Amino acid sequence: MAHHRTKLLHGTLDALILKTLHQGPRHGYAIARWLGEVTKDAIQVEEGSLYPALYRLERKGLLQAEWGRSELDRRAKFYTLTKKGRANLEKEVEDWARFAEAVSRVLMGEG
Amino acid sequence: MTRRVLPFVVRLTHRVTGGVFRPRVEDEVAEEFDFHLEMLERRLREGGMEPEAAHTEALSIFGNKEQLRSDCEHEGRRRDWEVDMRERWIESVRDIRYALRQMTRAPVFAAVAVGTLALGIGANSAVFSVVNGVLLEPLPYNEPGELVTITSAFPGLGFDRFWISPPEFFELKAWSHSFTDVGGYRTGTASVESTDQPLRVPSAVASASFFRTLGVEAATGRIYTDDEDLPGADPVVVLSDGLWRRAFGADPELVGKSIRVNGQPQTIVGILPAGFDIEDAKIDIWRPLNIDPNDHQNRRGNHFLNLVARLGPGVSLDQARTETDQLLDRWVEEYPDTHTLSRDFHALTVRDFRTDVLGEARTQVLLLLGAVGFVLLIACANVANLLLARSEARTKEVAVRVAMGAGQGRLTRQFLTEGLTLALTGGGAGLVLGYFAVQALLATNPDGIPRSSSVGMDGSVMLFTLALSVGTGLLFGLAPLLNTSPKKLGMSLREGGTRSTSSGAGARMRRSLVVAEVALAVVLLTGSGLMVRSLTALNAVDPGFDPENLLTFNISTPSNTYPDPTDVGDFYDRLLTELRAIPGVQDVSAMNGLPPLRSVDANDTEFEGLERTQDGPAFNTDYWQFVDLGYLETMDIRVLEGRDFNLTDLAPDMATILVNRRLAQVFYPDGGPMGRRIRPPGSDTWFTVVGIVDDVKQSGLKAPTGTEIYFLSRQAESLGFAIRTRNIVIRTQRDPLAIVSMVRRTVWTQDSSLPLSNVQTMDQNIASSVARSRFLTMLLGVFAGVALVLAAVGTYGVISYSVALRSREIGIRIAMGAGAGSVVGLVVRNGAVLAVAGALIGTLGAFGVTRLLASQLYEVSTTDPRTFIIAPLFLIAVALLASFIPAYRGTRVDPVTVLKQE
Structure with a gap:
């Protein structure tokens, strides 16, 4: 059971990252902040666990990373959604919608 | 903006340098984490928290x-590795495309290089397919590694490889513990009726245990049993898959039916799986030995069986040898009075089956492989030379690449890709060439290659060719790197537009390559020269008779239509008379053993009045030749003393023989054998020697002549034994093959059921007896020829290149009044130095290498002075010619044009 949760969480985290970068390039810290704001800190994630996901997504070619300057003129690594990443995001959104609908139908429906 | 520029620069340097300046993953992760933590802290402090x-x-x-750091580093390293691989792949594709473009841009260069490689690689894959089929493919028997052959030897008689008699076979089978089973067989021919015409096919008699030993079972029906192998059992026969298809239309109901073999009805009990054979004899009919293990003690000297045995589990060849050696002592104990096996007189030899079956072929095939390897080396040297010359023309291009940041590694990869592209193209063409070469070889030399049915292009040949192509590509692909030392490249850029001069390293390399080529070619030429000399010597051997205008064929009279020996004799008399009447026929006779390569009889023989001594010869003669009247005349064999057989010998109770010179020397060294008497062991009749005739080669042209007794076939009949199978020999006035159809018709008017086999001229018999030698000589000759051409092309290439480089100097010399002759001399001298150096090294090499040919040479020393002088001189002459052409062309240039070019 626990194993299943972790897996689900991983997949979800990837999708959330892709969604976050949908608007434009961001560094890891900015992604964490944005996730916190949007979910109103409902999802408790250790912020560092973003990074293995980011590296993995970069390796898979869903993200592209470049070093640049942050708002405070510090060197930071910026992640951008690639074309492949964008396509993947669309698919994740669809899958999620279908999954959520199916789960809702079961949980909310009259048994 | 700045955010984008730096990564771009980083990526650019990445691409050019292959990632040398990429930040380490550890630093990348650490910096990213630090940034995150700092930002978090700052935010928390801004929210009012104490710094701590x-x-x-x-x-x-x-x-x-x-934990997170380690996860990230792991992913990051994987990411970088994948990026590298992708870039490398893209680079390789680019390199291949570039290489192909280079080839189409210089089509002549490409054609010469690819053609040279195709020749070299093609010859190698052709020879390898022979090696593969002959030496590497497993023999088509169950667990062939356990199989051994057992032969006997008569050291005293000079026979190191002899047959085994039935009693010896059965005793060995019963006494030994080293073998799980032992089988005996003997090959021959048999007449068989098929659905349409009588056939004469290769046949064998074999013990039932023979099939068990080899581990073969019938594809249809069964193999005959041990009981069916005894005398008096119902006659049964097993057919080959080939005969079943050829002669019986693959009749599925054939098993159980009866066919006539040599005129006798026999029941077919089984059909063997396709491809089953022994000794490449293409045996079609297998029959039982029909010998009772307990009832042949008197035939101890009747050696005719080949034995094949299977080593028991865990028994080594040496252990088996030790045991058979010990058994020899038992034979001496059990049969002290008779002719028997013993350590010093009549020993047993156990050999690995595969090694034994392949025999000399192994050496020959390996020799060819070595020779063809030399050809490939020469081809590689030529291509390396071409690439070197081209790379010099390309130094500027390379210099630009280096200036743009390409490292040595990157350049190496590019050159190797170019080399590999060339080599693979050449290898592909070579494979096609090799395929046709093998087909041609098999078609023209069916007797030259053992196990030829398993020779062909298969997966392993393809793999070998691929490996060879890659290997050669790597080998010569590296040659151009000699021209890419940084110092040289810098010079080449500074030189601007002028043509770069030949670099020291490059020129030295090119010259060494030519020297190596010439040396290798000299070795090959010397080797093939020795083989040619040996074959010439072999062809010059006097076989003891005149082989010209002789036609021979073999027929056999079945015992059901010719039951009595006299019936057989009458038939042959009638046939010979009819054959003599054919126009163009000069003489006709018959004999049972066909020279120059018949199997040895080695029959025990009694010599009246001669005492067997310890050091004297064993009372055994190599050949018993049963002949018809007029034999010596037809064959043109000289009578040295006494007389030939004549009509008086046909009188009843006449028992006369002729002996050959060798027999007279061996058994009657002190006085002539004329008038002395000789008889088969145990016979009541003594035969009187009435003539001594010249030696005839019976066991091959190479071998020394054996002892021989000539019997008259008709006299043998009166003693009760029939010579059913005879070789008819016809002396014609003109081309013997012209009368073949007349001969057939004549035979068939006598008996339409008799098949004729081995219809051929005596010249063909002699040629096929030296087929292997001729095959080896021919192939070595072809390889030497190719080597010669390649070496000439290589010399030509290097000399014309050096002439091109020196065109300015030559122009100045001519402008200053030097004669064309002196210029040509200058250039040719250059070539001569290379040729002489190569020839010297090659001759030294040949001294070392030709020793390997020793077993293949007949009456030619491995250091034959004539060959060792002619071969290098010939190559020097060819090399001089190859340098003369470009030299001469060099002098035809107009000095003004050349000087203006600068």
């Missing part, structure tokens, strides 16, 4: 830093 607390809180929000 903010630090702790930030770490806790971030999570397990060490």
Whole structure:
């Protein structure tokens, strides 16, 4: 059971990252902040666990990373959604919608 | 903006340098984590937290830093590796495309290089397919590694390889513990009726245990049993898959039916699986030995069986040898009075089956492989030379690449790709060439290659060719790197537009390559020269008779239509008379053993009045030749003393024989054998020697002549034994093959059921007896020829290149009044130095290498002075010619044009 949760969480985290970068390039810290704001800190994630996901997504070619300057003129690594990443995001959104609908139908429906 | 520029520069340097300046993954992760933590702390402090607390809180929000770092580094390293691979792949594709473009841009260069490689690689894959089929493919028997052959030897008689008699076979089978089974067989021919015409096919008699030993079972029906192998059993026969298809239309109901073999009805009990054979004899009919193991003690000297045995589990060849050696002593104990096996007189030899079956072929095939390897080396040297010359023309291009940041590694990869592209193209063409070469070889030399049915292009040949192509590509692909030392490249850029001069390293390399080529070619030429000399000597051997205008064929009279020996004799008399009447026929006779390569009889023989001595010869003669009247005349064999057989010998109770010179020397060294008497062991009749005739080669042209007795076939009949199978020999006035159809018709008017086999001229018999030698000589000759051409092309290439480089100097010389002759001399001298150096090294090499040919040479020393002088001189002459052409062309240039070019 626990194993299943972790897996689900991983997949979800990837999708959330892709969604976050949908608007434009961001560094890891900015992604964490944005996730916190949007979910109103409902999802408790250790912020560092973003990074293995980011590296993995970069390796898979869903993200592209470049070093640049942050708002405070510090060197930071910026992640951008690639074309492949964008396509993947669309698919994740669809899958999620279908999954959520199916789960809702079961949980909310009259048994 | 700045955010984008730096990464771009980083990526650019990446691409050019192959990632040397890429930040380490560890630093990347650390910097990213530090940034995150700092930002978190700053935010917490801004929210009013104490710095110390903010630090702790930030770490806790971030999570397990060490674990995360290790995860990220792992992913990051994988990412970098994949990027590298992708870039390398893209580079390779680009390199291949570039290489192909280079080839189409210089089509002549490409054609010469690819053609040279195709020749070299094609010859190698052709020879390898022979090696593969002959030496590497497993023999088509169950667990062939356990199989051994057992032969006997008569050291005293000079026979190191002899047959085994039935009693010896059965005793060995019963006494030995080293073998799980032992089988005996003997090959021959048999007449068989098929659905349409009588056939004469290769046949064998074999013990039932023979099939068990080899581990073969019938594809249809069964193999005959041990009981069916005894005398008096119902006659049964097993057919080959080939005969079943050829002669019986693959009749599925054939098993159980009866066919006539040699006129006798026999029941077919089984059909063997396709491809089953022994000794490449293409045996079609297998029959039982029909010998009773307990009832042949008197035939101890009747050696005719080949034995094949299977080593028991865990028994080594040496252990088996030790046991058979010990058994020899038992034979001496059990049969002290008779002719018997013993250590010093009549020993047993156990050999690995595969090695034994392949025999000399192994040496020959390996020799060819070595020779063809030389050809490939020469081809590689030529291509390396071509690439070197081209790379010099391309130094500027390379210099630009280096200036743009390409490292040595990157350049190496590019050159190797170019080399590999060339080699693979050449290898592909070579494979096609090799395929046709093998087909041609098999078609023209069916007797020259053992196991030829398993020779062909298969997966392993393809793999070998691929490996060879890659290997050669790597080998010569590296040659151009000699021209890419940084210092040289710098010079080449500074030189601007002028043509770069030949570099020291490059020129030295080119000259050494030519020297090596010439040396290798000299070795090959010397080797093939020795073989040619040997074959010439072999062809010059006097076989003891005149082989010209002789037609021979073999027929056999079945015992059901010719039951009595006299019936057989009458038939042959009638046939010979009819054959003599054919126009163009000069003489006709018959004999049972066909020279120059018949199997040895080695029959025990009694010599009246001669005492067997310890050191004297064993009372055994190599050949018993049963002939018809007029034999010596037809064959043109000289009578040295006494007389030929004549009509008086046909009188009843006449028992006369002729002996050959060798027999007279061996058994009657002190006085002539004329008038002395000789008889088969145990016979009541003594035969009187009435003539001594010249030696005839019976066991091959190479071998020394054996002892021989000539019997008259008709006299043998009166003693009760029939010579059913005879070789008819016809002396014609003109081309013997012209009368073949007349001969057939004549035979068939006598008896339409008799098949004729081995219809051929005596010249063909002699040629096929030296087929292997001729095959080896021919192939070595072809390889030497190719080597010669390649070496000439290589010399030509290097000399014309050097002439091109020196065109300015030559122009100046001519402008200053030097004669064309002196210029040509200058250039040719250059070539001569290379040729002489190569020829010297090659001759030294040949001294070392030709020793390997020793077993293949007949009456030619491995250091035959004539060959060792002619071969290098010939190559020097060819090399001089190859340098003369470009030299002469060099002098035809107009000095003004050349000088203006600068």
